[in-house]
Amino acid sequence: MMEFELTEEQRMIRDLVRDFAHQEIAPRVEEDDRRGRLPMELVWKLGELGILGMVLPEEWGGGGSDYVSYVVAIEELARVSPALAVTLSVSCSVGALPIARAGTEAQKEKFLRPLAEGRMLGAFALTEPGAGSDVRAISTTARQEAGHYILDGTKIWVTNGTECGVMITMAVTGRQNGRKEISAFLVEPDSPGVNVRLMEGKLGLHSSSTAEVVFEEARIPRENLLGAEGKGLRVALGALEGGRVGIAAHAVGIAQACLDRAVDYARERHAFGRAIGQFEAIQTKLGEMAARVSASRLLTRRAAWMMDRGLGCPKEASMAKLYATETANFVAAEAIQIHGGYGFMEEFGLARFYRDVRVATIFEGTNEIQRMLIARSVLSSAARSPTCSRGS
Numbered sequence: 001m002m003e004f005e006l007t008e009e010q011r012m013i014r015d016l017v018r019d020f021a022h023q024e025i026a027p028r029v030e031e032d033d034r035r036g037r038l039p040m041e042l043v044w045k046l047g048e049l050g051i052l053g054m055v056l057p058e059e060w061g062g063g064g065s066d067y068v069s070y071v072v073a074i075e076e077l078a079r080v081s082p083a084l085a086v087t088l089s090v091s092c093s094v095g096a097l098p099i100a101r102a103g104t105e106a107q108k109e110k111f112l113r114p115l116a117e118g119r120m121l122g123a124f125a126l127t128e129p130g131a132g133s134d135v136r137a138i139s140t141t142a143r144q145e146a147g148h149y150i151l152d153g154t155k156i157w158v159t160n161g162t163e164c165g166v167m168i169t170m171a172v173t174g175r176q177n178g179r180k181e182i183s184a185f186l187v188e189p190d191s192p193g194v195n196v197r198l199m200e201g202k203l204g205l206h207s208s209s210t211a212e213v214v215f216e217e218a219r220i221p222r223e224n225l226l227g228a229e230g231k232g233l234r235v236a237l238g239a240l241e242g243g244r245v246g247i248a249a250h251a252v253g254i255a256q257a258c259l260d261r262a263v264d265y266a267r268e269r270h271a272f273g274r275a276i277g278q279f280e281a282i283q284t285k286l287g288e289m290a291a292r293v294s295a296s297r298l299l300t301r302r303a304a305w306m307m308d309r310g311l312g313c314p315k316e317a318s319m320a321k322l323y324a325t326e327t328a329n330f331v332a333a334e335a336i337q338i339h340g341g342y343g344f345m346e347e348f349g350l351a352r353f354y355r356d357v358r359v360a361t362i363f364e365g366t367n368e369i370q371r372m373l374i375a376r377s378v379l380s381s382a383a384r385s386p387t388c389s390r391g392s
């Protein structure tokens with residue numbers, strides 16, 4: 001049975017993260033955004049609070065929390081700092097879960113334990129200058145040589161890239177029947193031949209680390225192969241479900257923050273002798289914004305709830321990601337509109353959310369790709385359903 005109320009433990013986690021976000025992050029979030037650097041001291045505090053490794057297994061030092069708690073925590077962080085929420089979401093999901101699922105005992109001891117204990121950040125390096133949605137188009141190669149793999153190629157937009165202790169990196173290790181075989185590697189950024197550079201000039205998420213990583217004859221120990229050779233995409237794509245649910249939660253947090261500000265402003269701002277919230281045009285906006293934020297949260301928590309029960313939910317994760325990220329972009333834009341000219345000014349805080357949310361429809365699989373995945377899923381289940389046969 002699906003519960004709509006949070007449990008006592010989930011409420012405690014929500015309150016813990018909410019208090020931390022208000023007390024420690026909010027006073028400095030605009031300045032961190034201007035500086036364009038990830039505030040690592042706050043990241044480590046989230047580690048000490050047990051939030052950074054909250055869904056990772058307890059036996060490796062993680063919190064062993066459920067995914068509903070995880071999406072609640074990300075939502076609370078994103079309400080104040082979308083950049084920190086992305087840092088956590090990437091580290092915990094695509095940056096660590098593949099190790100928990102496919103890692104050897106030695107790999108778990110070396111990488112999963114510090115990730116789970118909140119002493120290390122994880123990253124995930126799949127995208128390349130010539131390959132994003134089309135993951136099989138990647139051209140980074142890995143060949144074996146004397147107990148090592150030698151990696152050559154370039155990855156871009158690696159979230160946490162400049163601050164991580166490990167990046168799960170996809171590279172081509174061979175070909176079978178003309179198809180590329182892709183493998184996953186646990187790359188330590190200070191390995192010989194690995195060059196990490198901060199990518200500057202983003203539209204938003206200024207205080208999230210985004211890196212270009214160039215591999216030039218990079219030597220990665222053979223024991224850092226994650227999972228079987230040639231099975232890297234299975235390792236990587238298996239983690240994207242959690243990644244997409246995390247981005248959906250991130251979007252819900254941004255949308256809620258913008259809605260809250262819009263409601264406050266609609267009550268306070270007067271025009272033509274009354275609060276602007278009394279105009280039907282503004283009420284229509286607020287009504288739609290509030291309904292869409294709630295629907296986004298429900299879709300996100302449903303996907304998390306399914307993950308907690310071990311129910312595969314690629315379609316539900318894609319639906320949550322698609323709907324919540326489009327809602328958040330809509331709500332951020334409408335909140336600015338309700339603020340009139342003040343919405344356009346940095347000091348009102350909406351400009352940062354408006355910039356930060358733009359990428360949400362692009363990363364962790366663009367929304368065009370999410371629509372395609374959802375459509376494939378409904379088409380294949382319709383084909384299996386007897387009521388949809390041509391004869392019915």
Ligand SMILES: Cc1cc2nc3c(=O)[nH]c(=O)nc-3n(C[C@H](O)[C@H](O)[C@H](O)COP(=O)(O)OP(=O)(O)OC[C@H]3O[C@@H](n4cnc5c(N)ncnc54)[C@H](O)[C@@H]3O)c2cc1C
Pocket residue numbers: 090123124125126127130131132133134156157158159160202205210359362363364365366367368369372
């Ligand atoms: C801030 C930021 C952080 C990121 N973090 C990471 C990270 O940590 N790790 C990582 O590996 N990557 C990361 N990315 C990369 C991100 O996942 C990719 O940008 C995204 O997957 C899209 O790939 P692309 O940019 O190459 O666009 P393309 O794949 O070239 O797509 C261009 C356009 O074509 C559309 N399109 C492509 N194929 C189809 C199709 N079959 N049907 C319909 N439309 C299609 C797309 O939807 C898009 O609108 C990040 C990106 C950004 C901007």
